[in-house]
Amino acid sequence: MSTLVVILVTGVGLGALYFLVASGLSLIYGLMHVLNFAHGAFLTLSAFIGWQVAQALGTASWGSFLLSVLVGALVGAVFATLTELVLIRPLYERHIEQVLVTVGLSFAAIALFEGIWGTDAINIAGPAWLKQTTPVLGASIPNIYWLLMLAAGVVLAAIVLFLRKTRYGMIIRAGVENRSMVTALGIDVRRSFTIVFAIGGAAAGIGGVLAMHWYTFVSAHMGSTLLIFAFIVTVIGGLGSLTGAAIASVLVAVLQQFANFYLGGTGDFIVVALLAVVLLVRPAGILGRKA
Known part of the structure; x- marks a missing residue:
């Protein structure tokens, strides 16, 4: 019984990590129809910068940990915003070029990260609580999994509330349905789409900082490894479906653990x-719409 509980709970926790990475991919594709292969680079850079912030403040404290998560989200958002403004915006509706430029950015980013931080993985430390366990039905569950589940829930709720309850969220959804009409009303849809990229990058940044604590190391290839599973989750859940990505993340991770x-x-x-x-x-995936 305890073995089953461990597999199930850790599977859900791992699924939460997959969702943090996949949510940005799903959001960007669902609203903008952009397949961003540089998404893993957002995650990796956020993890490295978050690690350096924690190193500067002391890795064992919760204050440095929380600040590293916030910095990771900010770094991911800024990197994603610059990518959209410089590389993606001139290539809307040119999907092959989008794929090529984001793949090229991903390879270039990995080489840059290796040049700055080296090719070897860097072991990291965090608050002691993350390495401890919590008993559940006779099973000892590593606390990092609870944190991953909490973070995924907060990110999912924040994205949904933003899209449904805020002015920019309504503009984004309207721009997806009829961009020319929204533009005719004097609304700059491009600014809204940039915000979508920033939100996706921020989610990846949070996932990157938490992923390095799950792995207990950070490396230049960490984002590329997680990106593979993020794409699998996004396709299984349905391209563009945030809810589908959440369901598929748990399904894939639990099945993988079993x-x-x-x-x-x-x-x-x-x-x-x-x-x-x-x-x-x-x-079309679990919740994807047929073309």
């Missing part, structure tokens, strides 16, 4: 097999 434990570490293979099945049976 397969790793009971099927000899085949979690990644099972996840890829699930992706293939979804693409064959329901190409």
Whole structure:
């Protein structure tokens, strides 16, 4: 029983991490139809800067940890905003060029990160509570998973409230449906789309800082590794569906954990097999809309 609880809870916690990374991808594609392959670079840079902030203030304190998360979100938002303004905005409706330029940015960013911080992974430390466990039904659950679940819930709620309850959220949704009409009303839709990129980058930044505490290290390739699972989650959940991404994140992570434990570490293979099945049976994904 305790083994089952550990697998389920850690699977949900890992799914929360996948969602933090995938939420930005899903949001940007759903509202702007941009496949951003540089999303992992947002995450990695945020993790490195967050780590340096924590190092400067003392890694064991909660104050430095929370500040590193906030700085990570800010770095991710700024990096994403600059990417949209400089590289993506001139290429709207030119999807092949968008893919090529974001892939190129991803490779260039990895090389830059290796040049600045080195090619080896850097071990990190954080508040002692993150490495401790909490008993649940006889199982000991690492506390980092509870933090990941809390962060994912807060990010999901914040994005939904922003889109449904704020003026810019309404402008963004209206601009997606009929951009020319919104522009005719004198509203700068481009500014709203930049905000979407910033929100996606901020979510990636939060995910990056929390991911390095889950891994207990940070490296130049960390974002690329998580980006693979983020794309899998986004496709299975349905491109552009934030709710679908949340459901798929938990499904993929729990299945991955079960397969790793009971099927000899085949979690990644099972996840890829699930992706293939979804693409064959329901190409739009769990909650995606058919073209």
